Amino acid sequence: MAVMNNIVLKRVAQCFLLSMLLVTAFSVSARGVYQTNEAFLAETFDGEVPKSKVIWIKGELRKTIADILGHRYSGLRIRYWDNGQRSAWILNEIGKEQPITFGIVIEADKIKHVKVLAFRESRGWEIRHPAFTQQFKDATLIDKSLDRHIDGVSGATLSVWAMTAVTRLALYLDTLIT
């Protein structure tokens, strides 16, 4: 009986170690560039990427953006691509310590889709999954807030906040160009 118990304990320990190794390996591999900015734009505009334009961040706009993000935006201008039907925004926002690069597409004042293009944090990568980003589809802005509640992801709270913030920012900036 004691021998059987030892074997079971050994198997459990092996399974635990293996699962920890897999989790660690996956979390390391989860960091990186999922899609280049160029590929994101080519996909968004079916290969016909319009010339980029910029919005200068100054005066009242700087304050409004700080309100949306919850902190001062670290840059004097934001670049976007617009072909008259849809606009694309590539924005960086800090998750916990490192910037996450998001690609956001807006059509008719609504989010068409949002993607994580590059993720550099050690945790919170789950937000890149379509099951999560799907929540933002067709989201629009009401008084600088999203028209819906976004369900969080356990262990990825800061990444979720970052994605929500840049989505609101892109929707707000889109109102300035249309």
Add this chain to the structure above:
Amino acid sequence: MVHRLRAWHRSMGALAALFLLMLAVTGILLNHTLDLKLAERHLDWPWLLEHYGVSEVEADRVYLLEDNVISQFDEQIFVDAQPVAKSLKPIIGGIYLGDITVVASDDALILLSSDGEFIEEMGGAMGIPSQIQNIGLFHGLPVLQTRHGMWRGDILLEQWENISLQGVSWSEPTSMSRMVKEDLARHFYGKGISVERFVLDMHNGHILGPLGVWLLDFIGILLIVLSFSGLWIWFRTKT
């Protein structure tokens, strides 16, 4: 016997007195750290900063930017001693383009205002040629040397043409002036060594490293021996 011990006691006592004096003065100072605001006062004597190893900074990369230098420490980019932006990639040079400072990494250009404020990072999605090896100026226009050839841009950095040019003024690696190094050391290490730390290190011997600790141990043992020898001499003299 007593005569010889007395002579030894006297000379060792004089030696120990010097250390006792130092321990007493530093001890009193440490007792009144708050009153004397020792933690808020700083010493920036060059020899002391050097002794503590906080006088020197070594940048990962340094490039000449006309009369200034741009440097990178890990992800942080500096123009002279001013922190201006961050880059996850190593920088490979920089130029002044009118009022704008342009710092290049291998796949992006980082734009800074004349006040050193970050404007934006322009990469391949904005038409910047990839695999940049160097950045320079040719008649006031930006030039990039890449693995795929040389590119000349317009003043807005938005249009690039593949071209071959002679006489481009390339950004070059350089060394930092002593003044910039000292300013950067101040940026990294603050105002210097706090008086509290200096006095504490004097008191416990750490100012001389491990040797200082052993030296104070020796002085401690010497004081114990001197106490006994003093008592013994006193006792013998009385009897």
